[in-house]
Amino acid sequence: MSCEEPTTSPTPENNITVVSSDGKEFLLDLKLTEQSETLARLISNFEYDRTDVKKDPVPLGNITSAQMQKIIEWLQHHRYYPKWEQNDIHYSTSFTFETWVEEYLNIPNNEMFELLNAANYLNIPRLFSTICRIMASRITGKSAEQIRTVLNIKTDVKNDVYTGIPIQEDSSSSEDGMSEISLSPSPPPI
Amino acid sequence: MDKFPILSLPAVPLRQVLGGLCPIDLFELLQCSSRTKEILKSFEKANKTFKVGVDFQRNWVEIKGVCKFYVKEEDNNMNKDKENKKRTFCDREVPISTDEAKATNTYWPAGEKLEGTMNVGQNFVKTLGVGQLDQILISAENPAAECLSWLENCNVRLENFNLVGAEPSHADKLATTIFSDDFLSKVSVNFTSLLEPSEGWRPINFSGDMPVNMFKIHLHHSQWFTGKQLMAMNCSSIILHHSALKNEDIKKYLEAWKSGAYPKFMYLSVHVNEANKLNFDSIVNGLTDDKPTVADNTTSVEFKREDGDSIEICLGNGGKHFTAFIN
Structure with a gap:
């Protein structure tokens, strides 16, 4: 999809300030915030789209400045895209993305995980859905043993309830009590 | 390696990722570890998808709508197809190959097809955490007692139970097992038996005091089946062959x-x-005053x-075949 991207400069009338968890301020064009359902609802509730309303900075306690910078890049690229329509992705195993998206998401897995959480928090459906599809594509078509390898699922040994014979059981847990799973650093061809 | 703790995702993005997987992907992911099983089971899609059927006659285990695992014996011709892949079922690691979409061949030493089927079936009962098998089919060629013992060890209930037959010398012992209050209570949908116990055999643990709740019971040899046991049948469909039921047994049920x-x-x-014959008037006497009709050597009446439920009862084939069905 190709979109014209005219340059616009935020002015006090058409922007808000958001503050990342590490205290950095970002000036956001109201047009960009339309892609985030969280921000759009906040702006609507506080009537920040009116010129006569004082706009306090919006704290985003769950988003770091690096994540915010990355998200703004996404919002700016999709500024003039039509509103995202969620398709039924069930049972779809092959996805294609435009080159810009592939390059944008060619990032380490830990950044991808943080970006997905940020997209979920800010409720940016296009970004959220895109990352989820990429994650699904890294699992699909693999056997349990291949998924264990690719996702680096750690196991321990426990006796089988029927035979008494040792079987493999997952024992990995991170500090939050959840399994730590790693994906291979290079994404598969999309 | 960069970490992507996918199972640590909040519920909404995790559900979205899982939504992009087809059933076979979910099936494989579920088996990765007890942790993946625990987390994925909380998602409706994973819970609903997996039903396991075990066919001892054709030696396969089917994950309904997902894939089928065939149990085959190793031979010289299969080496080319194995692709050197292996998979562990319970404690046994065996070669596998995939020869068509959604079908996996598992190769077991000669003479171990039954053990292989049991291992594959038990593996999925355990890893998928199913408490009920969708289907089990046992043929006359299978050692049915071993199959039933395996079933008991798996500690699962059954939706559909099919016993095609058994060695005549084992038929009575087997009949005592499956025609019992305990076993019948494990089956919820269809119970089909072609088992032929000896003429004098009678069930020991099927009292007829406990209601039998299932959709359909179909007995191809039911000469032992009494009126009291018929009264225990809380089923939609009851089909009995070689029955020794009397007019008064059927009348009491109606x-x-x-x-x-x-x-x-x-x-x-x-x-x-052969030794039995039913009488239409004896059955309907007192149930309805309507006059029965006769057509094609079949007598029938509706009441x-x-x-408001209406039933039509028919007796044909010279008093040999009685039917009753709700209109």
Whole structure:
């Protein structure tokens, strides 16, 4: 999809300030915030789209400045895209993305995980859905043993309830009590 | 390696990722570890998708709508196809190959097809955490007692139970096992038995005091089946062959239906044995005053009960075949 991207400069009338968890301020064009359902609802509730309303900075306690910078890049690229329509992705195993998206998401897995959480928090459906599809594509078509390898699922040994014979059981847990799973650093061809 | 703790995702993005997987991907992911099983089971899609069927006759285990695992014996021709892949089922690691979409061949040493089927079946009962098998089919060639013992060890209930037959020398012992209150209570949908116990065999643990709740029971050799056991059948469909039921047994069942019992009942078919013959008037006497009709050597009449349900009963084939069905 190709979109014209005219340059616009935020002015006090058409922007808000958001503050990342590490205290950095970002000036956001109201047009960009339309892609985030969280921000759009906040702006609507506080009537920040009116010129006569004082706009306090919006704290985003769950988003770091690096994540915010990355998200703004996404919002700016999709500024003039039509509103995202969620398709039924069930049972779809092959996805294609435009080159810009592939390059944008060619990032380490830990950044991808943080970006997905940020997209979920800010409720940016296009970004959220895109990352989820990429994650699904890294699992699909693999056997349990291949998924264990690719996702680096750690196991321990426990006796089988029927035979008494040792079987493999997952024992990995991170500090939050959840399994730590790693994906291979290079994404598969999309 | 960069970490992507996918199972640590909040519920919404995790559900979105899982939504992009087809059933076979979810099936494989579920088996990765007890942790993945625990987390994925909380998602409706994973819970609903997996039903396991075990066919001892054709030696396969089917994950319904997902894939099928065939149990084959190793031979010289299969080496080219194995692709050197292996998979562990319970404690046994065996070569596998995939020869078509959604079908996996598992190769077991000669003479171990039964053990292989049991291992593959038990593996998925355990890893998928199913408490009920969708289907089990046992043929006359299978050592049915071993299959039933395996089933008991798996500690699962059954939706569909099919026993095609058994070695005549084992038939009575097997009949005692499957025609028992305990075993019948494990089956919820269809119970089909072609088992032929000896003429004098009678069930020991099937009292007829406990209601049998399932959709359909189909017995190809039911000469031992009594009126009291018929009264215990809270089923939609009851089909009996070689039956020794008497007029009064069927009449008593119909009287109970007419008085409001058996709300699920839809169909009763009784084929009596050589020594037996049913009498239409004896069965319907007192149930209806309507005059029966005769067509094609079949006598039939229809009557209702208080809730408005209407039943048509027929006796044909010279008094050898009785049917009753709800209109």
